[in-house]
Amino acid sequence: MDAGLAAVLGALAGSVATIGAALATGWAQREEARIAARAEHRRERREPRLEAYKAFILATSDLREQSTFFTVKELVPDDPGDLSTDLLFQAASALKDSALEVSLAGPRRVSKDAIKIQRLGSDLSTNVSLLKHALENPESVSQHLRRSFLRDTVATARGVSRAIDKFVLQAQAALDDDGSLS
Structure with a gap:
């Protein structure tokens, strides 16, 4: 190989290496900026x-x-009473606005749990009202239907309790998420 060809090949190799290094540096800087922007976004949402x-x-x-x-x-209770059903209705109603805030704040898994609790709370309020009516009117509501209302009320109340526990754990996980797993 003559000296001229060697010089041209050497210059070409140097140019390719410089271009490759510039591309790698640019890619690394973009990636670093993306990671920083994502971390800032997560901080702002937390x-x-x-x-x-x-x-x-x-x-x-x-x-x-x-x-x-x-x-x-x-x-x-054999007679849930007006106060008990009213307080339960108020507690279930209070969930609506709060569930909306959680749904908008996200993430999806936490939003789903909040919506589920809000629905269960509404169902529980309805079930307790039906049970109260059935217990207050034994002559017009069959014993089978009263037992059914009681069973549904207990099942829904337990479901509310479990869903609340699940929500708390999901909320903790969402707040602890630093984005490294996403």
């Missing part, structure tokens, strides 16, 4: 989520408190 989750958990705690006696068949 605080509103935390507030939405806290408000929802407070609302669900009130619902759980009002539904405690309905989770065990033997503890269900």
Whole structure:
């Protein structure tokens, strides 16, 4: 190989190496910027989520408190009374706005659990009202139907309790998520 060809090949190799290094550096900088932007986005979303989750958990705690006696068949009062059903209805109604906030804050798995709790709370309120009516009117509601209302009320109250526990764990996981697994 003559000296001229060697010089041209050497210059070409140097140029290719320089271009390759520039491309790799550019790619690494873009990747680093993307990671930084994603981390900042996650930080900005965490605080509103935390507030939405806290408000929802407070609302669900009130619902759980009002539904405690309905989770065990033997503890269900013979006459739930107007105050009990009203407080349960209010607790279930209070979940609506809070569930909306959680749904908008996300992520999807937490939103689904919040919506489920809100629906179960509404179902529980309805079931307790039906049970109350059945217990207050034994002459017009069959014993079979009263037992059915009681069974549905207990099952729904237990479902509310389990769903709340699941929501708390999902919310913790969402707040702890640093994005490294996504």
